[in-house]
Amino acid sequence: MAFDTMIGAYIINSSKDTYTISELAQEYLNLNVKAVEELTGKGKNFTLYRDMQPDVLSKTVGIYPYVINKVSRKIDGLFKENNQEQLYYDIELPLVRALADMEYYGFKVNVNALVEFSKELQEKIDVVTKEIYTLAGEEFNINSPKQLGVILFEKLGLPVIKKTKTGYSTDAEVLDELSDRHEIVEKILEYRQLVKLKSTYAEGLLAVINPHTGKIHSSFNQTVTVTGRISSTEPNLQNIPIKLEMGRKVRKVFIPSNENYQLLDADYSQIELRVLAHITDDENMINAFLNNEDIHTSTAASVFGIPKEEVTPIMRSRAKAVNFGIVYGIGDFSLAKDLKISRKEARMYIDSYLDRYPNVKRYMHDIVEEGKEKGFVTTMFKRRRYLPELKSRNFNIRSFGERIAMNTPIQGSAADIIKIAMVKVHGELKKRKLKSRLILQVHDELIVEVFKEEKEEVEKILSEGMQNAVSLKVPLVVEVKSGNNWYETK
């Protein structure tokens, strides 16, 4: 029986910080086993096994095989109790190989273009920096929120909009509000945008390009998120800019391995709202998706009680915000802030929404009750998240627990679905001995490096693999795009 205790324990409880053998032995066997770190040391004291005495090794990691076997059997028993065998054996375990292959294969980068991009950013930063110093009347460290706060709120006398626990807040939301009061403010925003791109993306990515492969080999972590999503580190390839055009250009440096390949980028359309429609069995929402309607326009028509043809762009954008809010476990305060409307008005939108989607209303109530009774909520594929917050006497913590209860089954089920799709696509490419490779996942999106001669075949494997990953009460719609770099796949 192939087993992975780390992933196994994650399926039993996704909320832990680490899943070391030592910890699992304690938790599942009531056994005290030294942590590997205690043996090897860490940081500058780190010692390799090969530099240790055999008897020291045998007294500690020597019993690991025994412990791992025992813990595995214990966890496997819990899978049976929890009905999580399919999740573990059919989804998470096969996913290990798909993720490993993604890490190993990597994503090719145009190094020269990235170096050029970095230089261009630096030139822009130099210009803006001087402008800021002139407007401030002195030089200071713009990167320091503390120093910036002194300049903005003491020297220039701008009004304090918001405070952090240590001083003045200078975040983008605050600066947006101040942008009409002094020229320096928009320069600060521009400076922040440029520095973010240069440090995190230009320099950050250059630092992790493997000199042998010319590629970026990210780590895809399978036991980090509480909802079941995967995460990406060193570097994070799941937060490459796209929203602003200047940042989006970073994507031009992500290219195929060579001229025989292209990139395919396949996105699920509105997967979380489709999952919501499925889970709640809400007739109104299901019909919107069955008719292939624009969901935000459809929501606007429902909420405002008008025909879809009469929905204005502003109405659509407000309905979109409400749809987002619903998925997060909405509150009137936050929706009001997001839409810059009154709390009362926000409350009306929410109430109207819940009237028009009555099963969504029932679901949001019931899932919180279920979370309280059972102590956890589950996804479509029995992924589980415990919610101790629901029992808290602290209102804020308890409210947070309620929002988690509403959001986790939605976000987590979407994660289940794309993982199933990944296993299918990865398996199919392998089975057919194709040269195309799955190289990245970004929560609702899969990126494949496709061998040009295989393009038609692989596009079908990808889109059908995703569409048919599961069968819901609404269709899963997938959009596939291709390009000679990641920027072009739009």
Place this chain on the structure above:
DNA sequence: GGGATCACGCACG
């Protein structure tokens, strides 16, 4: 003097 950690801000779905 340099490492660890916290605070802040911000990139993505």
Place this chain on the structure above:
DNA sequence: TACGTACGTGATCGCG
């Protein structure tokens, strides 16, 4: 006072 992440920089703490 919206759900889930990763990470760079500055400030601070405390270490033979």
